[in-house]
Amino acid sequence: MNYMNKMKLFFLSATIMLTAxxxxxxxxxxxxxxxxxxxxTELGASPYSCRNGLSSLSSLEDQWLDYFKAGWTLNFGTSPASSSNLDSLNSTFTPMVRIKQNRDSNGNYLNSYYTIPSIASIRQTAQNYPGRLWFLGNEPDRVLVQDDIYPQMFAVAFHDVAEAIKEEDPTALIAIAGLIQPTAGRLQYLDIVWDTYYSLYNEPMPVDVWNMHGYILAEKMPDGTVGPARIALGTDPALGVWGSDLTPTSCNLQSNPNLHKDNIYCYAEHDSQPILRQHIINMRKWMKEHGQQDKPLVINEYGSLFTFWDFDDPINPTHCFLQDENGKCFTEPRVSNHMLASTAMFESFTDPALGYPADGYRMVQQWLWFTLFTDATGESSNLLVDNYTSFAVGDPNALTQVGETFKNIIDDEPLFTxxxxxxxxxxxxxxxxxxxxxxxxxxxxxxxxxxxxxxxxxxxxxxxxxxxxxxxxxxxxxxxxxxxxxxxxxxxxxxxxxxxxxxxxxxxxxxxxxxxxxxxxxxxxxxxxxxxxxxxxxxxxxx
CATH class of the missing domain: 2.60.40.10 (Immunoglobulins)
Structure with a gap:
């Protein structure tokens, strides 16, 4: 072989390599x-279990986080209510950026968005508190409720906010907003976000941690009105999950043969463990189909959103403001049982085909209960009684039965590395x-x-x-x-x-x-x- 041919072979050789x-x-x-x-300290380490979290909406509630040993917390903003210092709590504080679409004076959506707080403020927080888990948005899929932003615009906003945070802190973790529930319509919303991002930026969304909410709610009602969850913004209404008219017959589909059991969520199923489990499977399947199985999944909000008001008995009421199709109210014992069953499922649910490999194929890595206290939607999930401020922090008399249940769960939680x-x-x-x-x-x-x-x-x-x-x-x-x-x-x-x-x-x-x-x-x-x-x-x- 002459010299020239040897040189050609040298430059045309293809090296079989496993990695560079x-x-x-x-x-x-x-x-x-x-x-x-x-x-x-800079990363907000907590002495409590990282699995269980609690939302805390006020500075008074923040004082109870240590008592409940919440490993992580959020308040739907970028700093605790009790302090501008994210390290002021023993519970790891996870900042959340709210992302909303602009509208004109007539309510029409504009091709722009805004954040709460400003991008400048977000950058400053990222600089000051490196290594945090950031949630970008909260239920952006809900029309006129929460963040209310079309999926195409959310993809743009996600890119801009994530880029700003990472420029200031490359060690930050970026989590996507939790959709209220991973049903077919919501997953279509997520598909549009994913596809839009790729088409605009020629790369997959840089999500470090995936996120969902653990609720079960109707999206449209038989009478044509919106359901509690509403149709996911920018998606096909035909994908919406039906609700009932609060009668046993409508829930059992006897009065409307066009509704199918697999596509109807009764009020009685708001705390259904099989449906919640299926929602987690839905989300994990979506993640796998998009090459995201090897990422954590968190549930940064779950609990009971239905109220328990105007009752005649707190334990065995014969009537209340909201009764399900079986005439049952969302009492403290019922919500406590939902908490116990949900937490047990989160702790033990594994699937080698769908779960997170690094965490022993667990399907869910972290979960957060909504909430310590609210006087609005979700009050049946409160851990503290209405007049909890009358008690000293740590006084067990300030706890609801739901609060006692949470405390018992956390006290039994093993702490280990x-x-x-x-x-x-x-x-x-x-x-x-x-x-x-x-x-x-x-x-x-x-x-x-x-x-x-x-x-x-x-x-x-x-x-x-x-x-x-x-x-x-x-x-x-x-x-x-x-x-x-x-x-x-x-x-x-x-x-x-x-x-x-x-x-x-x-x-x-x-x-x-x-x-x-x-x-x-x-x-x-x-x-x-x-x-x-x-x-x-x-x-x-x-x-």
Whole structure:
């Protein structure tokens, strides 16, 4: 073969590689210090379980968060009601940006939006409080209620707000607004948002955490009026879920054969566990179909929205303001049972086909009860009695039965960390001057209920017995619990290899065994490096 043909073969060779090789500087020390930028306080670490959250709508309610040991909280704004300092609470505060579409004086939608607070204020908060989970919007799908924005406009707003936050804080987590329920019409809304975003920006939506609400509500009524949830804005009304006229016959479909049981939500089903479970499946299926299975799903609002007023007996009423099709009211015992059943389901619901792999295929990572106290919609879910301000903070006499139930659930919640290595890539490399230098990387995930706030060592080994050390990284920043992403917790060490072929390596989290964990058997993961992979030569056409 002449020289020219050899050169052609060289430039036309296609290297079979598993991932791109990153060349690193000469490895000088067995222990490498990972880049540290955020500490536990800056990230809003909580001493309570990250699974269970509570909404708190006033500064007076904020005082009760410690009593209920809420691991996280929100108030539908970007700072706690009791302080402008997001770190003032032991419950991790999660800011929410409200995103609404502008209308003209006649109520017509305009091709623009506004945020509450302003983009400038959002940027400042992101600068001051890095590493937060941000919710962008609240029920944007509801006409004239909550954020009320068409899906096409929401896609634009999501892009702009997410970009502003990430520019100020690359470690921030971005969660999408919770739709009131993942029914067919709502998922069509989400489809339009997703497709619009891709068509405008030529990339998938950069959602770090997916979100939904855990309600069951009719979207349209048999008499043609709107249901409690309303038809999702900008979607096909035919997809809307029917409601009933509060009679047993309408709920049982005896009076209207055109309504099908699978497409009707009775008032009696507002606390249906099978339907709530199906909603979670609906959302997780949508996520998988859009390549998002490997992301957390949170429920940042669930509870009972139906009122319990004008009753004759608080436990066994014969009448009340709102009775379901079976004549039953939404009493404290009923709402308490809904809380118990829902929480138990969230805790145990796993599905290897749909769930989040990093969290043991759990379907839901976090959930938040609405609310500590409100005198409006949702008051049947209150944890505190109407005159709770007459009692000292922590006085159990200020609790409703629902509040007692929540307290008992939290008191029984196990607190633990469980660290695992994840995202171990397979690598390929060529030797240069007889040696190939590769960068081994791994991420850390914490699927425990507690944030990890003390230093963690991550070690890389070249043998399964974990005796031949390649290198160790010391990680000193917070690692969120509940399987949430932890930006910045990807660690790396260089490895020099002088022989061709397959080289296996092992990664061990907490290699010094300093951290008590619920499961010590999942701290090790394996990867592989292929040195000098076989070249595939393309044919040459020459004259």
């Amino acid at each position: 090789l990153v060349i690193v500087t000469q490895y000088k020390d067995k222990v490498v210090k990972a880049k540290q930028t955020l500490n536990a 469980n660290l695992k290595p994840t995202n171990i890539p397979s690598l390929a490399a060529f030797r240069e001057s007889g040696t190939a230098t590769v960068t081994l990387t791994a991420s850390i995930v914490n699927v425990g209920t507690l944030d990890q706030t003390t230093p963690v060592n991550i070690s890389f080994y070249s043998d399964s017995n974990l005796t031949q050390l390649i290198g160790t990284v010391s990680w000193n920043s917070l690692i969120r619990g509940c399987g949430l992403p932890n930006f910045g917790t990807t660690v790396s060490v260089p490895w020099q290899l002088s022989t061709p072929g397959v080289h296996k390596f092992w990664v061990q989290v907490d290699s010094a065994n300093n951290i008590p964990e619920s499961n010590e058997s999942d701290n090790v993961a394996q990867g592989v490096v292929l040195v000098d992979p076989i070249n595939s030569y393309l044919p040459i056409i020459s004259r």
